[in-house]
Amino acid sequence: MTTKLIERSNSKLWLAAIKPPMYTVAVIPISVGTAIAFAETKTINSSIFSTFLISAILIIAWLNLTNDVFDSETGIDKNKAHSLVNLTGNKALIFWLANLFLALGVSGICAISWWQQDPTVILLVVLCCALGYTYQGPPFRLGYQGLGEFICFFTFGPLALAAAYYSQTQTWSATNFAASIIVGITTSIILFCSHFHQIADDLAAGKKSPIVRLGTKKGAELLQWLCGSVYALTVLFVALRMFPIWTLLIFGSVFFAIDLCRHVTNYHDQPTQVSNSKFIAVTLHFSSGLLLALGFALLALSR
Ligand SMILES: C/C(=C\COP(=O)(O)OP(=O)(O)O)CCC[C@H](C)CCC[C@H](C)CCCC(C)C
Numbered sequence: 071m072t073t074k075l076i077e078r079s080n081s082k083l084w085l086a087a088i089k090p091p092m093y094t095v096a097v098i099p100i101s102v103g104t105a106i107a108f109a110e111t112k113t114i115n116s117s118i119f120s121t122f123l124i125s126a127i128l129i130i131a132w133l134n135l136t137n138d139v140f141d142s143e144t145g146i147d148k149n150k151a152h153s154l155v156n157l158t159g160n161k162a163l164i165f166w167l168a169n170l171f172l173a174l175g176v177s178g179i180c181a182i183s184w185w186q187q188d189p190t191v192i193l194l195v196v197l198c199c200a201l202g203y204t205y206q207g208p209p210f211r212l213g214y215q216g217l218g219e220f221i222c223f224f225t226f227g228p229l230a231l232a233a234a235y236y237s238q239t240q241t242w243s244a245t246n247f248a249a250s251i252i253v254g255i256t257t258s259i260i261l262f263c264s265h266f267h268q269i270a271d272d273l274a275a276g277k278k279s280p281i282v283r284l285g286t287k288k289g290a291e292l293l294q295w296l297c298g299s300v301y302a303l304t305v306l307f308v309a310l311r312m313f314p315i316w317t318l319l320i321f322g323s324v325f326f327a328i329d330l331c332r333h334v335t336n337y338h339d340q341p342t343q344v345s346n347s348k349f350i351a352v353t354l355h356f357s358s359g360l361l362l363a364l365g366f367a368l369l370a371l372s373r
């Protein structure tokens with residue numbers, strides 16, 4: 071009985087360390103950028119789409135594994151049982167596994183650039199990876215200065231969507247840029263929410279996350295504006311005729327936005343209660359992103 075309980079809690083720790091839901095942050099920018107390309111050109115290169123998707127997932131695996139490696143060096147993760155470094159006790163193994171994922175992910179993107187005979191996509195993705203490194207790796211560790219949400223916005227928003235759109239069309243699009251602002255905001259909301267319950271560990275390790283800087287109450291208020299901006303921007307882009315009317319489907323995700331704002335407003339200063347807000351934010355990001363992509367795909371299919 072006791073052995074079974076230990077096994078169950080051990081597998082829970084491993085699941086929390088691997089973070090399967092977090093890989094949706096790779097799926098959404100590639101899907102939205104590709105859906106906009108499909109809406110505008112009525113064609114889709116499925117080999118490029120699937121290669122980009124798998125590569126992006128591998129890059130997120132690199133990001134998360136190196137996050138545990140670099141955080142183990144500053145001591146910020148010393149109380150984090152679900153750190154892969156703490157679970158395995160082998161920092162070098164996690165570091166080299168991460169580098170293998172990065173090499174495989176970048177190779178996939180290189181293949182896309184090779185097929186296109188154009189280096190633009192690989193340059194955009196390498197820039198994303200370099201910025202991702204500055205978030206957590208030495209000597210930069212810009213996340214410790216509270217800059218993570220800005221890096222997150224630009225990498226998962228304008229840069230990732232530009233790369234996904236360009237991989238299909240080899241050109242740029244104002245509509246794609248507008249959509250990238252929305253995806254950038256919803257991805258940054260995930261990172262922002264992940265900081266509420268970590269305030270004590272972050273303060274102790276000298277990490278000035280936005281929540282450390284603002285305090286949890288103001289953070290909860292800012293979250294409401296960020297969520298509201300996702301829907302206000304969609305209405306604006308539809309009114310400006312940049313987005314098809316179908317993209318108003320994004321309002322199907324408003325329930326998760328309300329749930330997230332209510333939860334964080336009620337529990338912003340209670341770490342154990344607020345800790346799952348990151349996963350409500352993941353659901354909001356995934357549902358809003360999929361509905362946005364569907365809105366663009368329906369435009370192509372309805373013509
Ligand atoms: C690893 C990230 C957050 C974890 O942060 P933290 O250390 O506070 O939390 P835990 O240790 O408690 O888990 C995410 C950081 C994201 C970063 C700012 C930007 C990364 C850019 C990517 C490389 C872009 C990939 C784009 C792809 C779709 C082509």
Ligand SMILES: O=C(O)C1=CC(=O)c2ccccc2C1=O
Pocket residue numbers: 089092095130133134222257258260261264348
């Ligand atoms: O572990 C985390 O907290 C996060 C991991 C991750 O890959 C990611 C990506 C984009 C935005 C936020 C996050 C996380 O918060």
